[in-house]
Amino acid sequence: MHSFIQFITGPMVWISFGICFIGIVFRLLQIFRLTREKENFMFTFLSVKFSLRSILVWLVPFLPVSTRKSPVFYAVSYIFHILLFLTPLFLLSHVILIEENFNLSWWTVSDWLADIFTVAVICALIFFAIRRRMVPEVKFLTGLSDYVFIILVALPFISGFIAYHQFFAYQWMVIIHVISGELMLILIPFTRFFHMILAPLTRAYTASEFGGVRHSKDW
Amino acid sequence: MQDVKTNKKVIDEGVEAGLAKLTPEKIASVINQVLEKETGARFKAYVQTCMRCGLCSDACSVFLSNDRAPQYSPAAKVKQTILEMINKKGRVSREFLSDAVRIAHTECNVCKRCSMYCPFGIDIAYMMLTVRRIIHKLEITPLYIQDTVNSHAATGNQMWVKQDEWIDTLQWQEEDAREEFEDLRIPLDKDGSDIMYSVIAPEPKFQAGLIYQMATIMHAANVNWTMPSTPGWDNSNMAMYTGDFETSGRIARIHYEAAANLHVKKIVMGECGHAFRSVYDVGNRWVGWTAPPIELIHAIDFYHFLLTTGRIKVKEKYKKSVTLHDPCNISRGRGLHHKAREIVNILCENFIEMTPNKEHNYCCGAGGGVINCGPPWKGTRMVNNKEKSRQLKRTGAQVLIAPCHNCHSGLEDIVEHYELGMEIKFFGDIIFEVMEKTIFEEGN
Numbered sequence: 001m002h003s004f005i006q007f008i009t010g011p012m013v014w015i016s017f018g019i020c021f022i023g024i025v026f027r028l029l030q031i032f033r034l035t036r037e038k039e040n041f042m043f044t045f046l047s048v049k050f051s052l053r054s055i056l057v058w059l060v061p062f063l064p065v066s067t068r069k070s071p072v073f074y075a076v077s078y079i080f081h082i083l084l085f086l087t088p089l090f091l092l093s094h095v096i097l098i099e100e101n102f103n104l105s106w107w108t109v110s111d112w113l114a115d116i117f118t119v120a121v122i123c124a125l126i127f128f129a130i131r132r133r134m135v136p137e138v139k140f141l142t143g144l145s146d147y148v149f150i151i152l153v154a155l156p157f158i159s160g161f162i163a164y165h166q167f168f169a170y171q172w173m174v175i176i177h178v179i180s181g182e183l184m185l186i187l188i189p190f191t192r193f194f195h196m197i198l199a200p201l202t203r204a205y206t207a208s209e210f211g212g213v214r215h216s217k218d219w
Numbered sequence: 220m221q222d223v224k225t226n227k228k229v230i231d232e233g234v235e236a237g238l239a240k241l242t243p244e245k246i247a248s249v250i251n252q253v254l255e256k257e258t259g260a261r262f263k264a265y266v267q268t269c270m271r272c273g274l275c276s277d278a279c280s281v282f283l284s285n286d287r288a289p290q291y292s293p294a295a296k297v298k299q300t301i302l303e304m305i306n307k308k309g310r311v312s313r314e315f316l317s318d319a320v321r322i323a324h325t326e327c328n329v330c331k332r333c334s335m336y337c338p339f340g341i342d343i344a345y346m347m348l349t350v351r352r353i354i355h356k357l358e359i360t361p362l363y364i365q366d367t368v369n370s371h372a373a374t375g376n377q378m379w380v381k382q383d384e385w386i387d388t389l390q391w392q393e394e395d396a397r398e399e400f401e402d403l404r405i406p407l408d409k410d411g412s413d414i415m416y417s418v419i420a421p422e423p424k425f426q427a428g429l430i431y432q433m434a435t436i437m438h439a440a441n442v443n444w445t446m447p448s449t450p451g452w453d454n455s456n457m458a459m460y461t462g463d464f465e466t467s468g469r470i471a472r473i474h475y476e477a478a479a480n481l482h483v484k485k486i487v488m489g490e491c492g493h494a495f496r497s498v499y500d501v502g503n504r505w506v507g508w509t510a511p512p513i514e515l516i517h518a519i520d521f522y523h524f525l526l527t528t529g530r531i532k533v534k535e536k537y538k539k540s541v542t543l544h545d546p547c548n549i550s551r552g553r554g555l556h557h558k559a560r561e562i563v564n565i566l567c568e569n570f571i572e573m574t575p576n577k578e579h580n581y582c583c584g585a586g587g588g589v590i591n592c593g594p595p596w597k598g599t600r601m602v603n604n605k606e607k608s609r610q611l612k613r614t615g616a617q618v619l620i621a622p623c624h625n626c627h628s629g630l631e632d633i634v635e636h637y638e639l640g641m642e643i644k645f646f647g648d649i650i651f652e653v654m655e656k657t658i659f660e661e662g663n
Contacts, residue, residue, distance in 0.1 A: 031260045038259035044509055058338060065579060066336040069277045137282070138273035140289030141298060146271055198268040199339040205261065206340030213500060215554030216578050218335050 005171075008178050016182035023189025024197055031201075042205060050211030051204035057219045058203060064219035073131065080124035084153070087117040088181075093164070111164075118161045125154045149192065155180035231595045233362025234320050238313045241357060246316065249356045250309030258349060265341045266305065269294060275343060278336035280581040281326050284605035293333040293343040296322050300350045316359060323350035324361050325596045326603060329460070329587035330547040335578065344587075352462030360461045363593025367457040370420075372466045375450030375473050377457055378420035386448050388423040392431045396438075399656055403438045405430070408481060409445035415483040416446050417474060419455035419491050419624055432651040433489065440530040441659045444487075451477025454488050456497030460588030464505055471502020478513045486515040490645045492548035492623035493586065500552060517549055519622055522646055523558040526565045532655040533566060539642075540569040541649075542616035544630065545580040546623035554578075559622065559646075566649050573614045581607050583621065585629020601636045604629070608637035618642045620649065 035042055057063050067074040088094055092108040099105040109117070129150050132142045156177050163173035187193055210218035254262075276282050276292035285291045290299065300319045304311055311319075329344035337343070354360055360368070370379045386407065393405040406412065416437070422429050437444050446452055451473045458466035475498070478486050488494060495517050503511050525531040543563055550556040556577040563570050575581065584604035589596070611619065611633065619634070619641045621627050627643055634641050 031264065034260035034263070039261055041504065041509075042261065054340070064335075064338075066274055066278070066338065069336070070274060073272075073274070135273065137276040137287065137289040137292045137295065138271070140292070141271035141273055141294050143271070192267060192270060195268045195270055195339065198264050202261075202264055202268050202342075203338075203340040206334050206342055209342075210334075210551075214552050216551050218340060 005175065008175065008182070012178075012182055016185040020185040020188050023186075024194075027189050027194065028197065045208050045212060046205060047208040047212045050207045053211065054207030054218050055200055055203055066219070076124050076127050080121060080128075083117045083121050083124075087114060087121060087157075090114075115161070115164075118157050121157050122154060122161070125150050125157075145192075152180065152184055152187070156184065229321070229595050229599060231320070231361045231592070233365050234317060234359050237357065237359035238317060241313060241316070241359070243310065246311060246313075246357065247309035250304050250311070250353055253349065253353045253356060254305065254309070257352065261342075261345075262349065265343075265346060266302070268339050269297070269341055270339075272338070275333040275337045275341075278333040280332075280584065280606045281328075281603045284603050284607070291326060293327070293337075296327055297343060297346050301346050304353070316354075316357065319350055320354055320359055320361065323347045323354060324364070325589055325592055325599060327587065328547070328582040328584065328589055330582035331551055332547070332579070332582065335551075348460075348462060351460065352464070355462035360463075361592040361596070363595075364457055364461055364588050364591040367591055368461050368463050368466060371456070371458050371470050372463075375470060376420040376453035377455045378424045380420050380423055380453075382449065385423055385452065388427050389430065389446060389448075392427050392434060396431045396434045399435045400438050400658070403434060405434050406445045407448045409443075411482045412445040413443040413484050414445070415478045415481055415486050416444055416489070417452055417454040417477075417486060418489040419494050420453045421624060422489065429489065429645065429647060432647045435656070436525070436531060436647065436650060436654070439654060439656060439658055440525050441661075442530075445481060445483065447477040447481060449477060451475075451480075454494040454498050455491065456494060456502055457588055457591055459497050459501050460493070460591070467497070467502055468505030471498055472506045474498055475503070475506075475508075475512055484514070486511075486513055487521045488515065488517055490518045490622040490624065490647060492546035492552070493588075493625050496548040496552050500548075517553065517555060517622075518646065519549065519555045519559050519562065522562055522650060526562060526650075530659045531650065532657075533653050534655045535653060537567040537618075537649050537653050538569070539567075539617040540571055540615075541567045541618040541620055541644075542571045542573045542611075542614040543576075544573065544583060544611075544619060544621045544623075544626055545577055546621065546626050547580070547582050547586055549623065550580060551578045556580075562646060563620065566646075566653055571614050571616045573610055573616075575610075581610055583607065583623070583626035583629040584633065585625050586623075590625060590629050590632075597632065600629075601632065604633050605637075608633050608639065611639055611641065612637070616641065618644055620644055620646060622646050 061074065061078050062068055062071065090107060090109045091114050092111060095105055095108045129147065132138050132146060159173045159177035159180060162168065163170055163177055188196065207218050210216050271294060273292060273294060275294050279291065279293050282291040289295055300322055303315065327347045329347055331342065331344045333343045334340055367377045370377050374380065389405045389407065393403065396403050416433065418430065454474050456467055456470055458470065488498065498515055499511055541563065543559060545556045545559065584600060584607045589600060619630060621630050621643055622645060627645065630643050634643065
C-alpha cells in the first residue's frame with residue numbers, strides 16, 4: 001500500500017503531466033500537419049487581429065449576445081472554468097508539495113476560501129448535470145459520456161474536500177484524489193476535455209472568416 | 220417531417236428514386252470517402268470540440284419555430300446526421316438517409332447564425348453542407364434543386380434560359396425603358412466598360428421589370444456599363460448548396476471569365492444574397508482565388524455609392540412605413556447592413572427596425588437552397604418559418620424591404636401564409652419610384 005501511494009504521488013505525477021503535455025503538443029502538431037496537407041487555405045484566411053478581437057470579446061461576460069440569452073448558464077460556466085484552474089493552482093497544500101520538491105512557491109488562497117471554491121465547483125457540476133436532465137434541447141444531445149466527464153471533474157474536488165476535512169476514509173480519499181486528478185490530466189489531450197485547447201482555435205478561424213472576409217462580428 | 224396539410228411524410232421523387240438505387244456498400248463507401256478524403260482537421264476539431272451544451276439552439280429560427288422541439292437545434296441536426304454516420308462508419312440505412320436529406324436540405328438554411336451563438340464558433344453550416352455533399356454524391360438530392368443544378372451545369376444559368384431568349388429579353392426591356400429616357404441603352408458586350416452588371420436567371424425569366432429598373436438607374440446615373448450576352452451573366456449558384464462543388468466552382472469561374480473577356484473594371488451584381496455568397500465567398504475559393512479576381516460589389520454597395528455621391532437624386536422620399544430584412548449572405552456575409560440602413564434613411568421617411576437585426580437577423584427561411592427544394596417542401600417550410608413571421612409582424616410596417624431574391628420569394632410565402640399584409644420590395648423598386656429621372660452630369 002505504501003509503495004502504491006508512493007508511486008501515484010511520485011512517478012505517476014510526472015507520467016500524468018508528461019502524457020498531458022506531450023499529448024497536447026502531439027495533437028496540435030497533428031492538427032497543424034493535417035491542415036497543411038488538406039486545408040492549407042485556412043492559414044491564408046487566419047487573422048491574428050480578428051482572432052484576438054473575438055476571443056477577447058468572448059472572454060467578457062455578457063458581451064456576446066449568446067451569453068445574454070442564457071445568463072444563468074454562462075454565469076455558472078464562467079465561474080466554474082475560472083475556479084477549475086484557480087483552485088488547484090493556488091491551493092496551499094499543492095503549493096507546499098511543490099515547494100518541498102522543487103523549492104518553488106507562489107501565492108496561495110486561504111483554506112477557507114479554497115473550501116468555498118471547491119464547493120462552488122461541485123455545485124456548478126451538479127448544475128450542469130441537472131441542466132442536462134431538465135433542459136429538453138440539452139437532454140437530446142446528452143449521452144453517457146457527458147455524465148462521465150462531469151464525474152471525472154467532480155472526483156478530485158469531492159475527494160480532496162473530504163480528505164482535507166478528514167471526514168472519513170482519509171487514506172482512500174487521498175488515493176482517489178490523486179488518481180482522479182492524474183486521470184483527468186492524462187485524458188485532456190485525447191477526449192473532449194481537449195476543448196480547452198481546441199475552442200480558441202475554432203473560435204479564431206470562425207472569427208477570421210467573419211472579420212476578414214465577411215466584415216462582420218461573430219458575437 | 221409530416222406535411223402540415225396532409226399530415227403525411229413529404230415525398231420527394233428525386234430523393235425516393237435515388238434511395239431506391241442505393242446499396243449498403245455504395246452508401247458506406249461514399250460516406251467514408253467524403254469523411255476521410257474531403258474533410259480535414261477543421262471537421263475533426265468541430266466534432267471533438269462540441270460539448271453538447273445546446274447554446275446554439277436559441278440561434279436557430281427553425282428550432283424556435285417548432286416550439287423549441289429539441290430535434291431542430293443546430294447541434295441536434297449534427298447529431299442526427301454526421302455524428303451517426305461517423306459512429307456507424309457509414310453503415311446507415313436508407314431511412315436514415317431520407318431523414319438526413321430532410322434535415323440538411325430543408326431544416327437548415329446554412330445561415331451561420333449558430334456560429335455566433337456557439338461559444339466555440341463551431342461552423343455548423345459547414346457540417347450541414349458536408350452532409351449535403353454526401354447526399355449529392357449518393358445522388359439523392361431533392362428533385363427541384365437538382366434540376367436547377369442541372370440547368371447550371373448545362374447552360375451556365377439556373378433556369379434553362381437560352382442565349383437568344385436572354386438577348387431578346389434585354390432588348391425588350393431596353394425598348395420598354397425608353398419610356399423613361401428616349402436614348403436609353405442596355406449595352407451588350409461593350410468592351411472596356413467601367414461596370415459589368417450581372418443578375419440571377421429568374422430576372423429575365425419572371426421579373427424582367429427589375430432589369431428595366433436597373434437600366435433606368437444606370438442611365439440616370441450616367442454609368443458606363445454593360446451586360447454580357449454569353450454565359451456568365453447569371454451570378455447565381457445552387458450547386459454551392461447541393462454539395463456539387465465542381466459545378467459550383469465552374470459557374471463562378473464562368474461569371475468572372477465573362478467580366479475578364481469584357482475588360483470591365485468592376486462587377487456590380489443585382490439584389491441577391493446567395494449569389495453574392497457564391498461569387499464573393501465560396502465559388503471563387505473553389506476555383507483557387509482567395510478574393511474575387513475582379514472587384515465585385517453587391518447592389519447595396521452600388522446604390523449607396525450612387526445616392527451618396529448625388530448620381531441619383533431623390534425627388535420625394537418614400538412615404539409608407541418600411542422595415543428592412545438583412546439577408547444573411549450580405550449582412551453576416553459581408554457587413555452591408557450599415558450601408559443598407561443609410562440607403563433606407565436617404566430613401567424613406569418612416570423606417571422601423573425589426574428585431575433581431577443586422578448580423579443577428581433571422582434568415583428569411585428560404586435561404587441556403589431550402590426554397591429551391593420546391594413545392595413538396597413548402598408546407599413544412601411554412602411551419603419552420605413561424606418565428607420569422609412573428610418577427611415581421613412585430614414591426615407593424617407596411618413595406619418590407621428585402622435586398623435579396625431568395626429572401627423575397629420566401630418572405631412572400633410567409634406574408635401570404637401568415638396573412639401579414641405587407642408589401643415586399645427591393646431597394647431598386649423604391650429607388651425607381653422616388654428618383655429624379657434626369658441624367659447625372661459630371662461636375663453638376
